[in-house]
Amino acid sequence: MTPSFLIILLLALSVFGYHAGRRRALSVAGEADAPKLHSRPVYYGILTALWCGIPAMILFVFWLAFEPAIITNIVVAEFPAEIKNLQESRLNLVINDVKNLVEGNIVSSETKTWLQSAADHYKDLQVVSKAALAVIALSLAIICALVVWRKISPQLRARNHVERIFKYFLIACSTFAIFTTIGIVLSVLFEAVRFFKVIPITDFLFGLDWSPQMAIRADQVGSSGAFGAIPVFMGTLMISAIAMLVAAPLGLMAAIYLSEYADIKIRAVVKPLLEILAGIPTVVYGFFAALTVAPFIRNTGSLIGMDVSSESALAAGLVMGIMIIPFVSSLSDDVINAVPQSMRDGSYALGATNSETIKQVVIPAALPGIVGGILLAVSRAIGETMIVVMAAGLTANLTLNPLKTVTTVTVQIVTLLVGDQEFDSPKTLAAFALGLMLFIVTLVLNIIALFVVRKYREQYE
Amino acid sequence: METNESTGQKGFQTVGETKVENPRMTCRDVNVYYGDKHAIKHVGIDIGRNQVIAMIGPSGCGKSTFIRCLNRMNDTIPRCRVTGEILLDDTNIYDRDIDVVPLRAQVGMVFQKPNPFPKSIYDNVAYGPRIHGLAQNKAELDEYVETSLKRAGLWEEVKDRLDHSGTSLSGGQQQRLCIARTIAVSPEVILMDEPCSALDPIATAKIEGLIDELRTHYTIVIVTHSMQQAARVSQRTAYFHMGDLVEVGITDKVFTNPRHKLTEDYITGRFG
Known part of the structure; x- marks a missing residue:
């Protein structure tokens, strides 16, 4: 019996359990001088169905999770002694051979008799396991359903049970997300x-030199490996800063226009148009930065006699800023709209103009929310990858000149992990250290932003 | 002046004395439309100098809409259209070349729900003088703040904490702060849109006492749900019903001897 057929069977059993439970509830309630049912009959049906399906499903999941490990252990126990005592990594290769034999794939070594018999045994065990699973799961489903079905009486608080089960289900869903994180x-x-x-944390945090290539052979030249993260983080900060210099004023002004000046018709057109910007895939922004903006900046720079590298921080930052505009503008628009109309009325009634009201009442009142929105945008900019991969450079220059090439944390992570890599060299592991730092920075920014935004909400409620 | 386009005549005849001598504001044939809805119909009324006039009537009768015409606050509502003539000291405030900004400094407004700005008490009161450039220096500004808070009867309670947030005050104090804020720009008329409906009886009593004192300096138009309040604070009373101005007169007369059946029904509590 295949697992998918078993699932269909369990579902069918649950449906049957639903009807049986409901019918029994109706019949016990229909008896002479029976007390009134505690819950509506539907709940007795659902309760029976849930007890029929859930325990069997849980068993099913655990069984499938542990089955391969257990079967493998049984098979390994029967290996010849000299194989059994191999190193763990080599033993794994043998086990892979067995599994490949079972699946009918190509095997790395020539098939030995003990290997073939192990594979046969493995196959047998799988068949037995599947059959056992089917029998146990189905009988569990039937037994649980029967127990509940027997217990159905007018006093059984079926609704409360069902609601509790659904509550646990919801809790399980939310914990799933948390545990994934x-x-x-x-x-x-x-x-x-x-x-x-391998690399001391102080060298990583405070080192001024980033060049992650390491010599693989002793006689290789020029690749010593230096893991100072400061140039990389400086690059990230510079590009994010340029992006925010573009996005924060433009986004905020756009939000002010949309929420305070634009009439309904214009707003209905402009707001979706702005939000289209947010829908453009970042890889397209990357083209735009690398093929349009960067050459434009370089040509303009050479016209006025400045030396601009073709992958300048400015180009990446500008395009990233444009990408973030809708993010800032829609968050600011929300908080500006949340400022109560009575504030504006109070200001107008004192003879304030529109712009005075915006500058002195609306923006100050909305400021914490706007700051929170901008912080969220900053953490977005820091974590942005595709634009900088395409438009920013790879060389980790420690510079404050936006016309020079810089690199970012995300770019380095991508370059360190792309391609065939051995996962025990510092070069590859550095990507995880960078990722961790990036995660911490954005996490802190998000926490601050959420805190600020929440504080702002309390002000009016 | 416009008349009713469809019939060319007024739909309703207001009873009582709509005119007073030497009025501060004069309204003639005022109509307000929200889109297609005719919210105020051909209202004509005078607002006397240094008097309190109360606007009463059941919910949705248009009294709030009407007083929002007096400082053109309805301009901020889209699809709202006002026709007719409203004179403030012989100037039509709906004239094309009238700027609403100085008008609203002349005709101030206090709202139903206290709405202090989320700024300090000082900044709340100084807001108007600052935007209109009334004070030349800090000392003058302090003077404005102190005078206004004194007139609003709030000075003694807040003089030691002018830097505290305006929103930290109690509801009644907030409303008096809003009155002080309005007074600070030296208006001629103060419109009050149910100023006590969000307040407890003690705070209400304070505001009512304050309104009586303010009458010596300002002309006050107050919208109220409470007929007792209208009777206590006002000299004249206007009764609105479904967008019509039904009756206007001396407050005592309107309450003791209403001339229109609708007014009588309302003040005797038969509806509303």
Whole structure:
């Protein structure tokens, strides 16, 4: 019995359980001098169905999760002694051979008899396991459903049970998201710790030199490997700063126009148009930066006699700023609209003009929210990857000149991990350290931003 | 002046004394439309100098809409159209070449819900004088703030904490702060749109006492839901019903001897 067929069968059983539960509820309620049902009959049906399906499903998931490991262990236990005592990494290769044999794939070594018998055994065990799973899961479903079905009586608080089960289900969904986040953080953290075992954390945090190429052979020249993150972070900060210099004023002014001056017709056209900017894939912004903006800046620079590199921080920053405009403008628009009309009325009633009201009442009142929105935009800019991969450089220059090439954290992570890499050299592990730092920086920014925004909300509620 | 386009005649005859001698404001045949809705119909009324005139009537009768015409606050509402003539000291405030900014300094407004700016008490009161450039220096500005807060009866309560946020005050104090803010730009007329409806009885009593004192310097138009309040603070009363001005007269007379059936029904509590 294949797993998918088993699932369909379990679902069918649950549907059947629903009807059985509901019918029993109706029949016990229909008896002479039976008390009134505690819940509506539907809930008795749902409760039976849930008890029929959920325990069996959980068993199913766990079974499939642990089945391969258990079968492998059983098979390994029957290997010849000299194979069993191999190093773990070599043993894994043998196990892979067995699995390939089972799947009918090409095997790396010639097939030995013990290998073939192990594969046969593996196959047998799989068949047995599948059958056992089907039997156990189905009987579990039927037993649970029967127990609940037997317990159905007017006093059974079916609705409360069902609601509790759904509550646990919702809790499980939200914890799933949280645990995924924790898992991602931990995976980055462990790799970063491995990196810091090779390169001291102080060298990484305060080093001024970034050149992650390391010599693979002793006689290789010129690749010593230096992992000072400061030039990389400076590059990120500079490009983000340029982006924010573009996005913050433009976005804010656009938001002010849209929420305070534009009449409904213009707003209905302009706002979606602005939001189209947010829908452009970042890789397209990357083309735009690399093929249009960067050459334009370089040509303009050479006209006035300045030396502009073709992958300047300015080009990447400008385009990233344009990308972030809708982000800033729609967040600012929201907070400006949240300033109560009574504030504006109060100001108008004192004879203030539109612009005085905006400058002195609306913006100050909305400022914390605007700041929060801008901080969120900054963390977006810092984490942005595609534009800088295409438009910013690879050389980690420690410079404040926006016309020079700089590199960013995200660009370095991409270049360190792209292609065939061994995952135990500091060069590759450095990507995780950079990722961890990036994560911490954006996390702190987001926390500050959320804190500011929340404080702002309390002001009017 | 426009008359009713469809019939060419007024739909409703206001009873009582709509005219007074030497009025501060004069309204003639004022109509307000929200889109297609005719919210105020052919209203004509005088607003006397240094008097309190109360606007009463059931919810949705148009009294708030009407007083918002008096300083053109309805301009901020899209699809709202006002016709007719409103004179402030013989100038039509709806004339094309009238600038609403100085007008609103002349005709101030206090709103239903206290709406102090999220600034300090000082800055709240100094806001008007600052934007109109009334004070030459800090000392003059201080003077404006102190006088206004004194007139609004709030000075003693807040003089030691002028730097605190205006929103930290109690509801009644906030409303008096809003009155002080309005007074600070030296208006001639103060419009009050149900100024006490969000306040407790004690704060209400304070505001009512204040309105009585303010009458010596300003002309006051107050919209109120409470007939007792109208009777306590006003000299004249106007009764609105479904966008019509039904009756205007001396407050005592309107309450003791209403001439129109609708007014009588309302003040005797038969509806509204």
